[in-house]
Amino acid sequence: MNKEELRAKALAYHKDGKPGKITVNASKPCETAEDLALAYTPGVAQPCLEIREKPETVWEYTSRGNLVAVVSDGTAVLGLGNIGPEAGLPVMEGKAVLFKRFADIDSVPICLGRVFNEKGRSDAAKIIETVERLEPTFGGINLEDIGAPACFEIEQTLKKRMNIPVFHDDQHGTAIISLAAIINALKVTGKKIEECRFVVNGAGAAGISCSRFYITAGAKRENFILCDSKGVIRKGRTDLTPEKAEFAVETEARTLADAIKGADIFLGFSAPNCVTAEMVKTMAPGPVIFAMANPVPEIFPDVALAAGAAVVGTGRSDFPNQINNVLGFPGIFRGALDVRAKDINEAMKLAASQALAELAAEPVPAGVKKVLAEAYPADAAAGMFDSKGGVNVNCVIPKPFDPRVVPRVARRVAEAAMKSGVAQLDIGDLDAYEKSVAERLGK
Structure with a gap:
């Protein structure tokens, strides 16, 4: 279209019937006196008194154990930028829809106002102070669309102060998904991650956090x-934030075209x-390109492949190898909530990447193939889901609607x-747990 x-369709989708995309439903009957x-x-009063005497029973008598706050100040919304909390609310509602649809997690969008500095940017x-006061109500905090550099301080401070998981999806979601894709792309190219040269264009929350995570x-x-936007982050520049300065290098390169020469990824x-075809041709043999700008990527897959790229991914659903955060946060929070984790740490994030990488390499069962064929008819017609195991250039990451993703x-x-x-909490039988999550979501 x-x-x-x-x-027109998007505005009608959000406006028709009940405005917005979410509602609240009671989990218990309320039909009689x-x-x-x-x-x-x-x-x-009875559960109130129980919780007062035994605070840990709040998890038994309330919905807290399956409830996540999706918190934003609207300063870095999608590719729209600093559009404010009201304009960011449809995105946070959308996040709540995805939490429920993919992981059966209830969530509340919370868009914060009056949390800005004199320049209209995030006041960390x-x-x-606002978010840490939410802890008694929620089992986890998903920070969303908060601008850099404040987002780094906000997440790290909240992780130290709060005893529930705090996760900034713009930083870590893309890092987790793209690392899974890199793991499998390097299987295709026969390279090792410790030997690869990386060029990262964009040094905001996602670019910095992805680089840290790959390390x-x-x-x-x-x-x-x-x-x-000003070129290579190099020593000698005086306009660098502390996060950018962490990656400043001694180099003669000044532009992206200079930097990309000889790069593997x-x-x-x-x-x-x-990114142009000519720039791709200057990269190392068999380069991997994940061009994740949306809706228009840094380079389109057909152009990159024709110029010599071995594996290409984007953020779009109409090309192979979609790097989409919905592959990560639903399952990450599902697992964290189910063991009542106090944090989402590096080990858990690496585990999520490994889960996605291993799943993309597994054979596709008949039942899963049927689900994927309904969600992605063109890909099914092209034979993408006929794999008997192993990765290939068009499938280094699972599809978001693959029902195996969240349970794994x-x-x-x-x-x-x-x-x-x-x-x-301890889960004794992880095989049974994975099966139970699949059954829960299947209903």
């Missing part, structure tokens, strides 16, 4: 060059059409939480 058709007496006064102290997974810091979190990610995340000591 063209832009005007998309605009007895129901009312149990749901509210006088019966509600105000957001931290955790084995990449070498000295093999990274990051670029922002390009990752884009930046602007449309900023939840399993690996829960397991990592238990092993790393942040879980408060």
Whole structure:
């Protein structure tokens, strides 16, 4: 559909019937006088008294254990930028829809106002103070669309102060998904992550956090060059934030075209059409390109492949290898909530990446193939889901509607939480747990 058709349909989707995309439904009946007496006064006093005497029973008598706050100040919304909390609310509602649809997690969108500095940007102290006060109500906090550099301080401070998982999806979601794709892309190219040269275009929350995460997974810091709107992040520049300065290098390269020469992996979190075929031809043999600017990528897959790229991914659903955060956060929070984790740590994030990487390499069962064929008819017609195992250039990451994704990610995340000591509940049989999550979501 063209832009005007998309605009009309999207506005109607959000406006028709009940405005917005979410509602609240009761999980218990409230149809009789007895129901009312149990749901509210006088019966509600009983769980209140139990929780006062035994605070840990809040998880038994309330919805807190399956409830996530989706928190934003609207300063870095999608590719729209600093549009404010009201304009960001449709995105947070959408996030709540995805939590419910993919992981059966209830969530509440919370868009914060009056948390800005004199320049209209995120005031970290105000957001931290506001969010930490939410802890008694929620089982987890999903930070969303909060601008850099404040987002780094906000997440790290809240993780230290709160005893529930705090996760900034713009930083870590893309990092987790793209690392899974890199793991499998390197199987295709026969390269090792510790030997690869990375060029990252875009040094905001996603670019910085992805680079840090790849280093955790084995990449070498000295093999990274990051670029922002002013060119290569290099020593000697006086306009760098502390996060950018962390990746400043001694180099003669000044532009993205300079930096990309000889690189094995390009990752884009930046602007449309900023990478050319000629630039791809200067990269190392068999390069991997993940061009994740939306809706128009840094380079289109057909152009990159024709120029010599071995594996290409984008953020779009109409091309192979979609790097989509919905592959991550639903399963990550499902696993974290189910073991009542106090944090989402590096071990849990790496486990999520490994789960996605291993799943993409597994044969596709007949039942799953049927689901995928309904969700992606063109891909099914092209034989994409006929794999008997192993990865290929068009499938280094699972599809978002693959019903195996959330159960597998939840399993690996829960397991990592238990092993790393942040879980408060123990799951004895992980095979049974993965199956139970699949059954829960199947209903």
